[in-house]
Amino acid sequence: MDGVTSGVRATARVRARADGRGGTALPVLAGEGPLALRRVRAHGAEARVMLVGAMSGPLGGDRLAVEAEAGAGARLHVGSAAATIALPGQAKDAARYDVRLTVGADAELRWLPEQLISAQGSELAVTTRADVAAGGRLVLREEQALGRAGERPGRLTSRLSVYAGGRALLEQELSCGPGAPGGWDGPAVLAGCRAVGQLVVVRPEFGESPVAARPLGESAALTPLPGPGVLVTALGADALRVRRVLDEALREFG
Amino acid sequence: MGRAALLVLADGRFPAGGHAHSGGAEAAVRAGRVTGAASLEEFCRGRLHTSGLVSAGLAAAAALGIDPGELDVAADARTPSAALRVAGRRLGRQLTRAARAAWPSAELDDLARRFPKGAHQPVVLGVAARAAGLGADDAAYCCAYESVSGPATATVRLLSLDPFEATAVLARLAPEVDRVAGAAAEAGRRALDEGAGALPSGAAPWLEIGAEGHAAWGVRLFAS
Numbered sequence: 001m002d003g004v005t006s007g008v009r010a011t012a013r014v015r016a017r018a019d020g021r022g023g024t025a026l027p028v029l030a031g032e033g034p035l036a037l038r039r040v041r042a043h044g045a046e047a048r049v050m051l052v053g054a055m056s057g058p059l060g061g062d063r064l065a066v067e068a069e070a071g072a073g074a075r076l077h078v079g080s081a082a083a084t085i086a087l088p089g090q091a092k093d094a095a096r097y098d099v100r101l102t103v104g105a106d107a108e109l110r111w112l113p114e115q116l117i118s119a120q121g122s123e124l125a126v127t128t129r130a131d132v133a134a135g136g137r138l139v140l141r142e143e144q145a146l147g148r149a150g151e152r153p154g155r156l157t158s159r160l161s162v163y164a165g166g167r168a169l170l171e172q173e174l175s176c177g178p179g180a181p182g183g184w185d186g187p188a189v190l191a192g193c194r195a196v197g198q199l200v201v202v203r204p205e206f207g208e209s210p211v212a213a214r215p216l217g218e219s220a221a222l223t224p225l226p227g228p229g230v231l232v233t234a235l236g237a238d239a240l241r242v243r244r245v246l247d248e249a250l251r252e253f254g
Numbered sequence: 255m256g257r258a259a260l261l262v263l264a265d266g267r268f269p270a271g272g273h274a275h276s277g278g279a280e281a282a283v284r285a286g287r288v289t290g291a292a293s294l295e296e297f298c299r300g301r302l303h304t305s306g307l308v309s310a311g312l313a314a315a316a317a318l319g320i321d322p323g324e325l326d327v328a329a330d331a332r333t334p335s336a337a338l339r340v341a342g343r344r345l346g347r348q349l350t351r352a353a354r355a356a357w358p359s360a361e362l363d364d365l366a367r368r369f370p371k372g373a374h375q376p377v378v379l380g381v382a383a384r385a386a387g388l389g390a391d392d393a394a395y396c397c398a399y400e401s402v403s404g405p406a407t408a409t410v411r412l413l414s415l416d417p418f419e420a421t422a423v424l425a426r427l428a429p430e431v432d433r434v435a436g437a438a439a440e441a442g443r444r445a446l447d448e449g450a451g452a453l454p455s456g457a458a459p460w461l462e463i464g465a466e467g468h469a470a471w472g473v474r475l476f477a478s
Contacts, residue, residue, distance in 0.1 A: 159455070168331035168450075172457040181307075181456070182430060183300025187287035188278060189458045196459055213336040213466050218285070221466035226330035226339065233334070235459050 007061030007091050010035050014049050016107075018073030023047070025074075035064060046075040051113060053082060060123060061091025065098040070107040070136075080113040083145070086154055088121035094155070099128040103136035103202075110254070115143040115195075115239050118177060122154030127161070132202045134165035138229075139254045141246060143197035145239040146176060146190075153177040153194070162229065164202050169227045193219070193235040197242040201253045202229040211253075220245045259386040262356065263379075264396045266403065271348035275341060276408035276476035277301060277401065281464030283412045291419040294409050298402040298427055304456035306401025307434050308332050309376040310394040311453040314442025316380020317393035320450070322365055322373055328450035329374035335462040337469035339374075341478035347372030353382035361385060394438040398431045408476055 010033030019025035024047035031037040036052040051066065058064050070076040086095060097116075103109045111130075118124060132138045142160060146153030155177040162170040174196065176184045183189055190196065207228030215221050220234035230253060234245040262268065279297065282288040288297050312329050316322055333339045350372065354362045362385050365373055372378075376397050383393035406420045437454070444452045465478060 161451075168327055170334055171328070171331040171451070171455040172334065173455045174457045174459070175303075181303035183296055183298070183303055186296030186300040187282050187293055188297045188300035188461050189304060191287050191460055193459075213469070215463070215467040215470060218467075219463060221335070221463040223334055223336045223462070223466060225334060226327075231334050233459055233462055235463065 007059055007063065007089055007093070007095065008033050008057070009063045011065040011067065012037050012051065013067045014076070014078065015069045015071065016047055016074035016076035017071045024076060035066065043077065046077050046108075048077045048079070051078060051080040053080070053084065057087065058084070058095035058097050058124060059087050059089030059091070060095055061089050061093040062095040064096070065100070067100045068109060068111065069102040070104060070109040072104040073106050074104070075108045077110040077112065083114045083117050085117045085119055086122040086124040086156065087119050088123070088154070094123040094125055097124060097126045099126070101128070101130040101138070101140065103130070103132040103138050105133045105135040108137040110139040112139065112141045115145050117145045117148060118154040118156040119148055120151045120154055124154065124156055126156070126158045128159070129161045130163065132162070132164045135204050136202070137204070138162070138200065138202040139250070140200040141197070141250070143195065143239060143242055143246070144174070146194045155179050160198065162200055162202065164227050164229060167227055169202065169225045169229050170200060170231060190235065193237060195236045195239040195242040197234045197246050199232040199246045199249050200229060204228050206230060216245055216249070222249065260388055260392045260395070263382060263386055263388065264399060266407065268352060270352045271345055272400065272404060273407070274476060275345065275404060275478045276412065277404040278461040278464050278478070279405035279408045280412055280474060280476045281468040282460070283409065285464065287460065288409060288413070290413070291415065291423055294406060294415065294420065295423045295426065298405055298423060299430065300458055301405060301461065302398060302402050302427065302430060302434055304458035305461060306398050307438055307454045307456050309397040309401060310435055310438030311441040312374065312376040313380040313383065313393035313397040314390040314439045315445045315450065315453060316377045317383040317388065317390040318442050318446055319384065320445055322377050322381055323368065324450050325377045325380075326369065326373045328453055329377055332453070332455050333374070335465040337465040338462070338478065342374045343372035344477070345372070345375040346378040349375055349378045349382060353378065353385060357382065357385035359385035390442045391435065391439045394435040394442065395431070398435040398438060402427050402431065412475065
């Protein structure tokens with residue numbers, strides 16, 4: 001209610017539809033405030049969109065949201081031009097960043113943004129929810145870097161929910177940084193790692209023939225989810241090492 | 255029934271197979287992340303606030319009578335590691351057998367029929383608590399405490415840690431176990447209105463990653 005300290009509120013929306021000629025149309029492509037969307041060169045039938053941060057943020061008190069939908073038959077790829085950096089703001093409140101992904105039957109959404117960096121002193125709650133209709137395909141990457149180089153992390157809560165055909169496939173919340181529940185940097189949770197990443201791939205065929213779980217080196221693992229999906233979780237000293245593991249998994253499953 | 259039933263259910267000697275599992279401690283010890291009492295305490299603290307809270311929330315919700323089928327789906331989604339889903343169901347099946355002998359009830363019979371391979375252990379624990387005349391707080395306490403007592407007991411064997419030190423770790427964690435059990439019971443009550451989506455879903459990446467590596471070992475002391 002305080003006009004001086006309340007942050008930015010903005011929602012960016014993109015909707016993709018099959019254009020009936022073997023390609024994908026974007027009937028909705030609307031950025032807002034600091035969230036700009038640019039259509040970039042298509043890749044075959046796949047429409048490609050870049051999320052461009054028009055200013056730094058999210059800052060404390062900001063409420064940002066992105067909604068991306070691939071309707072039946074559409075193929076949509078969303079990337080981002082740069083890492084998102086959570087920074088402390090003048091507002092005392094935490095910032096929120098909500099991502100809503102919707103994938104129709106026979107549609108594909110590839111959500112592959114750059115890292116989220118939780119800078120020292122920032123406080124951010126991220127929620128990502130993906131609803132994939134039966135028969136839909138999703139590739140979703142999330143990476144968090146805890147602090148910029150040599151810096152202590154901010155407070156970050158990141159919730160990831162993936163539903164396939166209306167059934168919960170994955171519900172996870174990672175909480176870290178100053179003030180997070182105890183043990184977040186201990187041997188059960190992060191043990192000093194400053195980057196964590198996840199890759200979720202949903203494909204109907206994984207429901208019939210699940211991929212076998214396996215460790216990927218010492219600090220990452222691949223596991224089938226309870227339904228038509230797989231999950232790769234990777235920890236690392238820095239974001240580059242995590243990206244390397246996820247890129248390899250992306251080549252195999254993406 | 256009252257407090258004594260809770261002691262029976264929470265007793266480490268209750269024959270539900272928990273002693274065969276280390277709660278991720280075996281993998282953490284092998285990797286050098288747990289080396290003594292101090293790192294064991296941080297390990298247990300992290301486990302308590304993540305998978306401990308998740309388990310306790312599920313158990314509280316089941317103790318309140320929320321459909322075990324819905325909760326089992328919620329437990330699956332909150333257990334991304336396939337190895338840990340297998341371990342959780344195996345423990346659930348053993349707990350179902352022990353609980354049916356201890357507190358015969360139609361709800362436990364029904365659970366055994368619906369989940370011949372076992373429902374997730376915290377869900378079974380909540381239904382068992384109901385059968386024993388216990389409430390959501392009791393069920394949450396069982397799971398929250400078990401989330402730290404399991405690894406602590408296992409580490410005594412894995413590291414030849416002084417059992418007095420392991421018990422001191424548990425005593426130091428007790429106030430946090432109280433808070434987690436309280437939060438879990440609260441979440442269970444919220445789930446009555448809002449559905450299983452309201453239940454906690456805390457993630458512990460090293461537990462999940464370690465579990466897949468551990469499951470691939472040829473020789474191990476503990477099943478998980």
